[in-house]
Structures are given as structure tokens and as C-alpha cells.
């Protein structure tokens with residue numbers, strides 16, 4: 001089966017135009033998290049979503065969101081909600097879009113909440129969006145349970161093939177690894193190299 005691809009941390013419509021709809025499945029935008037250099041406003045997110053083709057699922061990336069923020073995200077037209085940090089009890093009841101539950105792995109085997117309404121789990125390094133990786137071997141038991149999960153954290157065109165070989169994620173997620181070295185923003189050459197590396201890994205494993 002083809003490994004899905006998510007490109008995260010878009011900050012402009014120009015970057016959105018770099019994503020080929022037949023190869024990229026999800027696009028992420030960081031909202032309501034001013035600590036991130038990729039944080040954007042809802043207005044900017046709307047501009048970006050106008051450029052993205054309908055086949056690419058628009059993902060709102062959040063940390064401990066409030067009900068009001070989830071409402072604004074849904075009104076803006078996002079398809080999916082990615083939640084890092086605290087997940088308030090009322091959010092799953094109130095949210096009308098699927099939830100990706102992010103787990104920031106802090107050095108040991110992650111414990112996951114097995115709520116039936118969770119669409120997918122996303123395993124990331126301890127600090128989200130840091131470009132740092134973690135020990136993928138701690139995901140072996142999750143892989144073995146056949147659960148749908150997303151691998152994130154420090155992926156780039158040169159390690160994503162090995163990541164796919166080791167943990168067989170349903171989707172791989174990248175942000176820092178497809179950004180320019182010397183300036184802010186996504187690099188279309190690195191995005192294409194990432195897509196090619198995923199394709200190559202899938203071909204080898206089929």
C-alpha cells in the first residue's frame with residue numbers, strides 16, 4: 001500500500017502551490033500557537049486553502065486547543081484537526097471533523113489513549129516542529145497492533161525511506177526537513193525529493 005504524505009507548517013499560498021495533488025495527501029497549518037515560527041492566522045490559512053486542491057486534506061495543527069478555536073477552525077473549512085498537548089474532554093464531542101491525536105514521544109514507549117473516535121495517532125519527537133527525530137523502535141508494538149498511525153519528527157528526504165522500512169507508518173509527516181537551509185519557508189526541491197524517497201521506499205517494500 002502507498003505510504004501517505006503530509007507536508008506540514010505551510011505559511012503562504014506560494015508554498016501551497018508546491019504540493020502536487022496526486023502525491024501529497026495532507027497539508028498542515030499551525031494555528032493559535034504563537035510560540036511557533038510557522039504560526040499563522042485564520043485569515044492566512046483561508047488564503048492558503050484557496051490554493052490547495054480539494055484532494056489534499058487541510059489539517060489544522062494545534063496545541064491544547066479551546067472549543068472556540070476548534071469552532072473557528074471548522075468555520076474556516078479545515079478537513080482535519082491535529083491536536084498536540086492537552087486534549088480537553090469536550091473537544092471530541094464538539095468537533096465535527098476527524099481528530100489526529102499527536103503524541104510527543106519523550107524517551108520511552110508512548111502510552112496512547114485508545115478512544116474509538118481518534119482517526120489516527122501521530123508520533124512526533126518531544127518538541128513539535130523542531131526537526132528532531134526520536135527512537136522509532138519504540139513504535140514497534142503499535143505497528144504490530146495494526147493501528148493507523150503517522151510518523152513525524154525530523155523526517156527528511158534522506159531518512160524517510162529507512163523510517164518506512166522500520167515502522168511501516170500509514171502516513172509520513174514532514175515540516176523542517178523540506179525547508180530551505182538559509183531562509184524561512186518550504187523548498188520545492190526538497191518537497192519533490194521527499195516525495196521521490198517515499199515512492200522509492202514503497203516500491204522496494206512491495
Ligand SMILES: O=C(O)c1ccccc1N[C@@H]1O[C@H](COP(=O)(O)O)[C@@H](O)[C@H]1O
Nearest residue numbers: 008036128129131152153154174175176
Ligand atoms: O511546526 C511547528 O512549529 C509546530 C507547532 C506546534 C505543533 C506542531 C508543530 N509541528 C508539527 O511537528 C511535526 C514534525 O515537524 P518536523 O518535521 O520535525 O519539523 C509535524 O507534525 C508538524 O505538524
